[in-house]
Amino acid sequence: MSHSVLFVCLGNICRSPLAEAALRQECAAAGLNVIIDSAGTGDWHVGHAPDERAQAVASRNGVDIGHLRARQVTTSDFHDFDHIIALDNQNLRDLVAMRPAHAVVNLSLLFDHVAGRAGEDVADPYYGAEDGFDQTWAEVTEAAKTIRQLLEIE
Ligand code: 4NP
Numbered sequence: 001m002s003h004s005v006l007f008v009c010l011g012n013i014c015r016s017p018l019a020e021a022a023l024r025q026e027c028a029a030a031g032l033n034v035i036i037d038s039a040g041t042g043d044w045h046v047g048h049a050p051d052e053r054a055q056a057v058a059s060r061n062g063v064d065i066g067h068l069r070a071r072q073v074t075t076s077d078f079h080d081f082d083h084i085i086a087l088d089n090q091n092l093r094d095l096v097a098m099r100p101a102h103a104v105v106n107l108s109l110l111f112d113h114v115a116g117r118a119g120e121d122v123a124d125p126y127y128g129a130e131d132g133f134d135q136t137w138a139e140v141t142e143a144a145k146t147i148r149q150l151l152e153i154e
Pocket of ligand 1: 009
């Protein structure tokens with residue numbers, strides 16, 4: 001059985017490409033066949049590669065994300081993916097607002113998949129220090145383990 005997961009943040013150059021990479025790594029290690037993608041609610045960075053700091057932290061953790069290109073969420077994503085996972089509450093609100101009436105997709109917040117952190121935002125590392133990206137990587141990696149288990153039992 002195949003599943004599909006779309007991660008959504010604001011710019012699709014920092015947090016959601018890292019979440020995509022972390023889940024890709026988890027699923028590959030578990031031999032799980034899952035379609036994984038990411039997108040942004042905003043359009044400022046459409047066509048751009050991930051932020052160099054995001055590329056660096058992914059690379060330090062064994063994943064190359066240099067080929068990824070940012071794209072904006074579309075209404076067809078709500079039909080094409082089984083799960084759409086927002087990186088923060090504002091992204092989740094934006095997704096709820098644009099969800100087509102008949103879409104059956106599971107919308108959730110990334111931290112709802114981490115015990116004890118439900119409802120929290122993955123902080124945006126874009127304007128912060130370099131080590132913010134290490135924190136983002138740790139957070140999305142922790143969530144990816146639970147999301148992988150969810151996909152395995154579905
Ligand atoms: P992301 O970070 O949502 O994690 O990709 C951001 C990147 C760029 C901008 C905002 C957030 N921006 O406003 O350009």
